[in-house]
Amino acid sequence: MSKHTLGLLAVALATLGASGARAAPPTEAELKALGQSLDSLGTRITRLQDLADVEIVQHAYGYYVDKAQWRSLADLFADDATLEIGGKGIFLGKKRVFEYMNTGLGPIGPHDGLLIDHQQFQCLPTINDDGLTASIRCIAFVMSSGGWGHNYYEDRFIKEDGVWKFKKLHGPFNMYGGYKEGWLDHVIVNTYPEKFPPWPDLPPSIIYLTYPSYYIEPFHYPNPVTGKPMPAPSPRAGGEAFGR
Amino acid sequence: MKLTLGVCLGLALCSNAYALDDAARFKALQIRVKALAEETAYVEAIDKIQRLGRAFGYYTDKGYFGEAADLFTEDGTFQWGADGVYKGKARIRELLTRHGGGSLKEPPGLPFGRLNLRMQLQPMVSISADGNSAHARWREWGLLGEYKKWASWGDAVMEDDYVRQNGVWKIAARRYYLNFEAPYAGGWAALKPGSGDGPSAVARDFPPDAPAPAYAAFPSLFVPPYHYAAGDVSALRSRAPFDLPRRPEDALGRLEALADAKELALARAQSVRAIENLQAMYGYFIDKGQWKRAAALFSRDATYEFGQSGVYVGGAHIERALSLMGPPGLEAGQLNNYVMVQPIIHISADNRTAKARWRSDVELSRAGKGRWGGGVYENEYVNDRGTWKFTQLHYYVTFWGDYDKGWAAQPIPMDPPSTTLPPDRPPTLLYQSFPKLQVVPYDYVNPVSGKPNAGE
Numbered sequence: 001m002s003k004h005t006l007g008l009l010a011v012a013l014a015t016l017g018a019s020g021a022r023a024a025p026p027t028e029a030e031l032k033a034l035g036q037s038l039d040s041l042g043t044r045i046t047r048l049q050d051l052a053d054v055e056i057v058q059h060a061y062g063y064y065v066d067k068a069q070w071r072s073l074a075d076l077f078a079d080d081a082t083l084e085i086g087g088k089g090i091f092l093g094k095k096r097v098f099e100y101m102n103t104g105l106g107p108i109g110p111h112d113g114l115l116i117d118h119q120q121f122q123c124l125p126t127i128n129d130d131g132l133t134a135s136i137r138c139i140a141f142v143m144s145s146g147g148w149g150h151n152y153y154e155d156r157f158i159k160e161d162g163v164w165k166f167k168k169l170h171g172p173f174n175m176y177g178g179y180k181e182g183w184l185d186h187v188i189v190n191t192y193p194e195k196f197p198p199w200p201d202l203p204p205s206i207i208y209l210t211y212p213s214y215y216i217e218p219f220h221y222p223n224p225v226t227g228k229p230m231p232a233p234s235p236r237a238g239g240e241a242f243g244r
Numbered sequence: 245m246k247l248t249l250g251v252c253l254g255l256a257l258c259s260n261a262y263a264l265d266d267a268a269r270f271k272a273l274q275i276r277v278k279a280l281a282e283e284t285a286y287v288e289a290i291d292k293i294q295r296l297g298r299a300f301g302y303y304t305d306k307g308y309f310g311e312a313a314d315l316f317t318e319d320g321t322f323q324w325g326a327d328g329v330y331k332g333k334a335r336i337r338e339l340l341t342r343h344g345g346g347s348l349k350e351p352p353g354l355p356f357g358r359l360n361l362r363m364q365l366q367p368m369v370s371i372s373a374d375g376n377s378a379h380a381r382w383r384e385w386g387l388l389g390e391y392k393k394w395a396s397w398g399d400a401v402m403e404d405d406y407v408r409q410n411g412v413w414k415i416a417a418r419r420y421y422l423n424f425e426a427p428y429a430g431g432w433a434a435l436k437p438g439s440g441d442g443p444s445a446v447a448r449d450f451p452p453d454a455p456a457p458a459y460a461a462f463p464s465l466f467v468p469p470y471h472y473a474a475g476d477v478s479a480l481r482s483r484a485p486f487d488l489p490r491r492p493e494d495a496l497g498r499l500e501a502l503a504d505a506k507e508l509a510l511a512r513a514q515s516v517r518a519i520e521n522l523q524a525m526y527g528y529f530i531d532k533g534q535w536k537r538a539a540a541l542f543s544r545d546a547t548y549e550f551g552q553s554g555v556y557v558g559g560a561h562i563e564r565a566l567s568l569m570g571p572p573g574l575e576a577g578q579l580n581n582y583v584m585v586q587p588i589i590h591i592s593a594d595n596r597t598a599k600a601r602w603r604s605d606v607e608l609s610r611a612g613k614g615r616w617g618g619g620v621y622e623n624e625y626v627n628d629r630g631t632w633k634f635t636q637l638h639y640y641v642t643f644w645g646d647y648d649k650g651w652a653a654q655p656i657p658m659d660p661p662s663t664t665l666p667p668d669r670p671p672t673l674l675y676q677s678f679p680k681l682q683v684v685p686y687d688y689v690n691p692v693s694g695k696p697n698a699g700e
Contacts, residue, residue, distance in 0.1 A: 023265070023267035023268070023271075024267055025265070025266035025267050025270070026266060026267065026270040026496070028495075030270065031270075031495055031496065031499065034270075034273060034274065034277060034499060035499055035502070037277050037281075038277060038280075038499065038502050038503055038506060041277070041280055041281060041284055041506055041510075042502075042506050042509075044284050044288065045284060045506060045509045045510045045513060046509075048284075048287050048288065048291065048510075048513040049509065049512075049513055051291060052513065052516050052589070053691070056588050056589075056691050057691050057692065059586045059587065059588050060588060060688075060690070060691050062586060062603075063586075063588075063601065063603075063620075063686075066642075067681070067683045067700070068700075069683070069697070069698070069700040070700070071698030071699060071700055072690055072693075072695075072697055072698040072700060074698075075690050075692055075693040075695070075698055076690070076691070076692045076693075077692075108700055109700050110681040110682065110683060111681065112679055112680050112681055113678075113679040113681075114681070115642070115643060115651065115652065115678055115681070117618055117642065119585060119586060119603055119605070120585075120586045121363050121365060121585055121586070122298045122301055122302075122363055122364050122365065123298070124295055124298040124299060124302070137298075137302060139363055141363065143605070143616075143618060143651075145652040146652075147650075148387075150361055150387060163691075163692055164691075164692075165692050174305075174361065175359060175361070175387070179650040179652065179653075180650075181395070181428065181429070182387075182389075182395045182428040183359055183387065183389055183391075183395050183428075184389065184391075184392065184393075184394070184395040184428060184429075185391070185392050187391075211359060211391070212356060212357040212359075212391035213356060214306065214353075214354055214356075214358075216306045216308075216352075216353070219299075219302065221299070223299070223311055223314055223315070224292070224295055224296055224299050224315065224412075224413075225296075225314055225315050225316075225412055225413075225414050226314050230308070230311065230352075231308075231311075231351060231352060232351060233306070233307075233308075233351060233352050233353045234307075234347075234350050234351040234352060234353030235351075
C-alpha cells in the first residue's frame with residue numbers, strides 16, 4: 001500500500017472517528033500555522049519545478065543547435081543576456097547571440113551532409129534562494145561531420161514573468177578532435193576572437209588552453225557533501241586560466 | 245471499512261462525502277499536509293541523488309579525486325570492475341587518482357596530456373520507504389587517454405547505495421561494472437574475448453581490500469545486477485490522477501483548496517522523475533536484450549516505432565519488434581548500448597499524460613563490426629493508476645555510421661520494415677537518415693517565447 005493510500009486511509013479513519021464526539025473547531029492561530037506549512041511546502045515544490053524548467057531550457061538549446069535553428073535558439077535568451085563560447089570573446093544581447101550563431105557557425109537551418117549534433121549531458125542545476133536566478137553545469141558532447149567535441153556549460157538563468165531564460169551562457173571547451181584518430185593526436189585547440197567573424201563585443205573573460213592542456217571551469221556549487229567550495233587547482237600544465 | 249475507503253478514494257477525498265464538522269476537517273487536512281511534506285522530501289531526495297552522481301563526474305573529469313571521494317561516507321566502498329572492493333575515503337581517493345592519472349601529493353588537477361572525461365548518464369533512482377537510503381543505476385561513458393600515447397572509449401554501469409546522514413545524502417557503496425576500455429582505433433568491436441578479464445594494472449600495484457563478485461567484461465555477456473526486482477515499478481510511481489474537488493467557501497475550505505493545488509503540483513514534479521526513471525529503466529533492459537522486461541513497461545495499446553520499422557501495437561507485438569535487434573539476452577560479442585539522455589519532459593496539467601523528447605546515442609557491435617548511431621525519441625506516457633507507462637515510443641534515426649570509417653565517410657541507411665516480423669502499420673513518416681537531415685517535430689513550443697517555432 002502506497003504512502004498516499006495510507007494517508008487517505010488515515011483521513012478516512014479520522015473522519016469516522018470524528019462523526020461521534022464533536023471536537024472544538026480549529027483556532028485562527030491553528031489555521032494560520034497550517035497555512036504557513038502549506039506555503040513553505042509550496043516554495044519547495046516550486047523549486048523542484050524550477051529545477052526541471054531550467055534543465056528544459058538548456059536541453060532545448062542543444063536540440064536547436066542540432067538543426068541550426070538560430071532564431072529559436074536566440075529566443076531562449078533574455079534581451080540583455082551574454083554569450084561566450086570557447087575563446088571567441090563575449091557577445092552582448094539577444095541580437096548578437098543570433099549573429100554569433102548565424103555568422104559564426106553557419107547559415108540557418110539544417111543542411112544535408114552537415115551533422116552538428118550538440119548533445120546536452122549530465123546537467124546539474126541549482127536554484128538560488130531568491131527563486132529568480134539559477135545556475136547550471138552541463139556537458140555538451142558533440143558528434144559532428146568533423147568528429148568529436150566535449151565542452152562544459154556554466155550558465156546563468158533569470159526568471160522573468162515566471163519564465164526561465166538564459167542570462168549568461170558560457171561554454172568553455174575541453175577537447176575537440178577529428179574522427180580519424182579521436183583525441184590521440186592533432187586535436188583542435190581553442191578558438192580566439194579573430195578566428196572567424198563576427199567579432200566579439202568584449203574580449204574573452206578568461207584565456208585558457210584546451211586538451212592536451214586543460215582548464216578547470218569553476219564549479220558554481222560547493223561540494224554537495226562537505227559544503228566546501230572547490231580548492232584551487234594545481235598551477236601545472238594550464239590548470240589555471242590567465243586573467244582570473 | 246474497505247467500502248468506506250473505496251468510496252473515499254472514488255471521491256478523491258472524504259471531506260465532501262460526510263457532513264464533517266470543522267474539527268474533523270482540520271484534522272484531516274493536517275494529516276494531508278504531513279503526507280505532502282514526506283512526498284516533497286521524496287522528490288527532493290531523487291534530485292539530490294542525481295546531483296551527487298553528476299558532481300562526481302565533474303570532479304573526476306578534472307582530477308579533483310579528493311573531492312570525489314568526499315562524496316562517500318567515511319566507510320564507503322568502491323568496487324572497481326573485477327579488481328575488487330576498496331574501503332574508506334582515503335582508499336577511494338587513491339583508487340580514483342591512480343585510474344585517472346592525477347597526483348596524491350599535489351593540489352587537484354591532471355598532468356598535461358591526460359584525458360579523463362567520464363560522463364555520468366541515465367540515472368535510475370529508487371528511494372527507500374523510510375526516506376533515509378536510496379539506490380541508483382548509472383551509466384558511465386568515458387573518453388580516456390594520454391596525448392600521442394593512447395586514446396580509449398570507456399563503458400561501465402554503476403549500481404550505487406546511498407544513505408542520508410544528518411540530513412546529507414552520501415554515497416555508501418558504488419559497484420562500478422566496467423564493461424570495456426576499448427582503444428579508439430578499432431573500438432569495442434575489435435576487443436578479443438577475455439581481453440577485459442584479470443586485474444587491471446592499477447590493482448596489481450594497489451591491491452583491493454576485498455574481492456569483487458565474479459563477472460565477465462565485454463565481449464562476454466553480463467548483466468550487472470539491478471537494485472530493482474523484475475516487475476518492481478516503485479520508482480515509476482506518482483500520485484494517481486485525481487480531480488480537484490470543490491471546497492467550501494470558508495477559511496478551512498481555502499486551505500483545503502490550497503492543499504489540493506500543492507498536491508497536484510508535487511505530483512507533477514514527481515512524475516518528471518518517474519518518467520526519467522522509466523526511460524532509463526527501458527534503456528538498461530534494451531542494452532541487455534531483455535525484450536520481455538522492456539515490453540512490460542508499455543501500456544496495453546501502446547505503439548512502438550523505430551526509424552522506418554513501421555508501427556507495432558501492443559505488448560506482444562512490441563516484444564517481437566524489439567527482438568529484431570537480436571535474440572533474448574543477446575548473442576556472444578553483441579553490444580546493444582542505447583544511451584538515454586537530454587530529456588525534455590512535459591506533464592499534462594492534470595498529471596494524467598506526458599510527452600517527452602529524448603536523445604539516444606547508440607553503440608553497437610555484431611560479428612566483430614562496430615557501429616555508431618544517434619537519434620531523437622518523441623515519446624508519450626500515461627499515468628496508469630499511479631504508475632507511469634509508455635503509450636508511444638518513437639525513435640527518429642538521425643544517423644547510423646560504420647565505426648571504422650565514421651558516419652560522415654560511411655553512413656548506413658535505415659532498415660526498411662521487416663518482412664519476417666512485419667509491423668501492424670506502415671511508418672508514420674517517411675524520411676531518410678544522414679546524410680539527409682530533417683527536424684524531428686517538437687511536441688512542445690519554445691520554452692521561453694512560447695512560439696511553436698521561429699520560422700526555420
